Amino acid sequence: MIQATGVYWRYGANPVIDGVDVTAQPGRVLGLIGPNGSGKTTLLRLLYGTLRSPTGQVTVDGDELSRLSPRETARRMAVVVQETGGETALTVAEMVLLGRGPHLSAFQRTSTADHQVAARCLARVGAAHLGARAFAGLSGGERQRVLIARALAQQATHLLLDEPTNHLDIRYQHEILNLVRGLDTCAVVVLHDLNLAARYCDDLVLLGGGGVAAAGPVDQVLDPAILEPVYGIGIRRLDIDGHLHLLFQPTDRESVA
Amino acid sequence: MATVVSAGLDEDVLGIGAQRRRTVFWLLALSAVLVVTVLVAVGTGAIGIDPPTVARIIGHQLFGVPSRVSWTPPQEAIVWQVRLPRVLLGVLVGAGLATCGVALQAMVRNVLADPYLLGINSGASSGAAAAILFGAGAGFGQYALSTSAFLGALAASLLVFLIARGGGRVTSIRLLLSGVAVGYALYAATSFLIFASGSAEGARSVMFWLLGSLGLARWDLLLAVAALVIGGTVGYLTMVGRRLDALAVGDETAHTLGVSPDRFRMRLLVVVSLCVGVLVSASGSIGFVGLVVPHLARRIVGAPHVRVVPVAALLGAILLVWADVVARVLLAPQEIPIGIITALLGAPFLLILIHRLHVADT
Numbered sequence: 001m002i003q004a005t006g007v008y009w010r011y012g013a014n015p016v017i018d019g020v021d022v023t024a025q026p027g028r029v030l031g032l033i034g035p036n037g038s039g040k041t042t043l044l045r046l047l048y049g050t051l052r053s054p055t056g057q058v059t060v061d062g063d064e065l066s067r068l069s070p071r072e073t074a075r076r077m078a079v080v081v082q083e084t085g086g087e088t089a090l091t092v093a094e095m096v097l098l099g100r101g102p103h104l105s106a107f108q109r110t111s112t113a114d115h116q117v118a119a120r121c122l123a124r125v126g127a128a129h130l131g132a133r134a135f136a137g138l139s140g141g142e143r144q145r146v147l148i149a150r151a152l153a154q155q156a157t158h159l160l161l162d163e164p165t166n167h168l169d170i171r172y173q174h175e176i177l178n179l180v181r182g183l184d185t186c187a188v189v190v191l192h193d194l195n196l197a198a199r200y201c202d203d204l205v206l207l208g209g210g211g212v213a214a215a216g217p218v219d220q221v222l223d224p225a226i227l228e229p230v231y232g233i234g235i236r237r238l239d240i241d242g243h244l245h246l247l248f249q250p251t252d253r254e255s256v257a
Numbered sequence: 258m259a260t261v262v263s264a265g266l267d268e269d270v271l272g273i274g275a276q277r278r279r280t281v282f283w284l285l286a287l288s289a290v291l292v293v294t295v296l297v298a299v300g301t302g303a304i305g306i307d308p309p310t311v312a313r314i315i316g317h318q319l320f321g322v323p324s325r326v327s328w329t330p331p332q333e334a335i336v337w338q339v340r341l342p343r344v345l346l347g348v349l350v351g352a353g354l355a356t357c358g359v360a361l362q363a364m365v366r367n368v369l370a371d372p373y374l375l376g377i378n379s380g381a382s383s384g385a386a387a388a389i390l391f392g393a394g395a396g397f398g399q400y401a402l403s404t405s406a407f408l409g410a411l412a413a414s415l416l417v418f419l420i421a422r423g424g425g426r427v428t429s430i431r432l433l434l435s436g437v438a439v440g441y442a443l444y445a446a447t448s449f450l451i452f453a454s455g456s457a458e459g460a461r462s463v464m465f466w467l468l469g470s471l472g473l474a475r476w477d478l479l480l481a482v483a484a485l486v487i488g489g490t491v492g493y494l495t496m497v498g499r500r501l502d503a504l505a506v507g508d509e510t511a512h513t514l515g516v517s518p519d520r521f522r523m524r525l526l527v528v529v530s531l532c533v534g535v536l537v538s539a540s541g542s543i544g545f546v547g548l549v550v551p552h553l554a555r556r557i558v559g560a561p562h563v564r565v566v567p568v569a570a571l572l573g574a575i576l577l578v579w580a581d582v583v584a585r586v587l588l589a590p591q592e593i594p595i596g597i598i599t600a601l602l603g604a605p606f607l608l609i610l611i612h613r614l615h616v617a618d619t
Contacts, residue, residue, distance in 0.1 A: 028547055049512075049514075050509060069515075070512070070515045070516060070517045072515075074513060074514055074515030075515070077513075078513070079513035081510065083506075083507040083508075083509045083511060087366060087368075088505060088506050089559070089560035090502065090553055090559075090560045090561065091559065091560075093271040093273065094502070094559070094561055097271070097273070098499070098503055098506070098510075098514055099514070100500055100515060101455045101499050101500075101515060101516075102515040103502065106496050106497065107496065109563075110273065114271055115269070115270050115271045116270060118270075118271060120269055131271055131272065151513075192421060204364040233281065
């Protein structure tokens, strides 16, 4: 479980995240949604500690994040960031094996067991055939899957992903999120696509205007009455076969306010 | 069924085992080449001595084997007193430059980074110029030049360190910029010292030192210090290889893999500054080895630093010793500054690298 209370961050003079509370429950997928610039990525970075909030606190399974060593943090939380690492000369297999690092001491080499874990994780994202390729030579979508495999190889109890469906074609968007759902870890996912959020998240936090505009189970948050003022677009909600779908309709000037 | 499972477990699923065997092969092969290089290099000079005799003299001096002397006293003096310390210093400096280059390229994530990026050599040059032209550090006797150079290097590293640290976080771009700034400032200081001294002879000595030379090598404290620091640096950088991999991918990535990028970069900065300071104090600024050898090493064994660091150390050592042989022999009895040779060898390589980068971009 990851719990943040009263966290704050500003860029220059503008607070992006202003006194936000978030709780990610074990075994559930929490989606962070909101328009551009609403602070989704910033909030995620506060949750895994590359940004340290000057106020409030973040706890992981009850322990304060700032008290955990970097290695211990990496054993508890695996993160897929939007950094591409495009210049690296590592192969895909070597990239995924980096995920085993937090489990090894400085003098320890990766063992056969580590290689097995890495190979399994590559297979799970449909990238087993890429192992020997140079990471820098992959397409955007392939890279994204490899980075997700590295996060899986960390075998952490929490998984945080910043727009994991970026660069992915429609099939892998669904496969990856399905995979995250099936992991049974505590997952936090920043998502742009509200329909993907509807399908694969349990809970949602809608960010807007520096704070939390709405939070709760998917069904409650994805309410056109809540979403429309935050995104500034007309939204219709359809419930088909027990799945929730949103349709978007640009509105005229009246709703811009 | 059980056999299938166990066969699956033994299988080298990611080809890592094969890579490791390849690396071990390269390490052994390069070590053998290095030994031969040392023997041939010691034997080469105004008076040629064949490598087997060189090996016998060294064996006799170190272990008393062979005990029967089959060479002349002058031969022994040339091998043991004159050439071996110089060749060993070449080995150390080559290995040190190459590994510091590897570390710096990872620290600032730039393929053009080299050990002199941090301006440390400019500090050492200022110190050396002060010693040569104005007799600074005369109290240190035979170590006046190297001590003065090392103090200059130390001052430069402290400056870079303080400036880079100014914003609280040592990011790669801050490190780059402060290194360049300090480098230029101290380069100006050195030039001013040369100008102010008004001695043409002194200016020539400083110039010779700036271009690098292994001429200071003796069996003395300097060689011992260099061996200790450079050995320690190669060992440390190999040990933190996995963390260098993470840092080389990106700060955010390093953080998520349990490596605090700022703290780690700081620690690397201390280790590398110390090592480069010692290197430059012992041999001046020998260019291109620290820039080119890391790329060669990566080409041979791939990107993971656990493999790149030791391979680069061996390659750097071999390359520098040969460069020194060429510097001694080409215009004998005149000695050419070794930096000229390494630059001549390195520049074409750099052009090839640029060409490849171009191909990769398109």
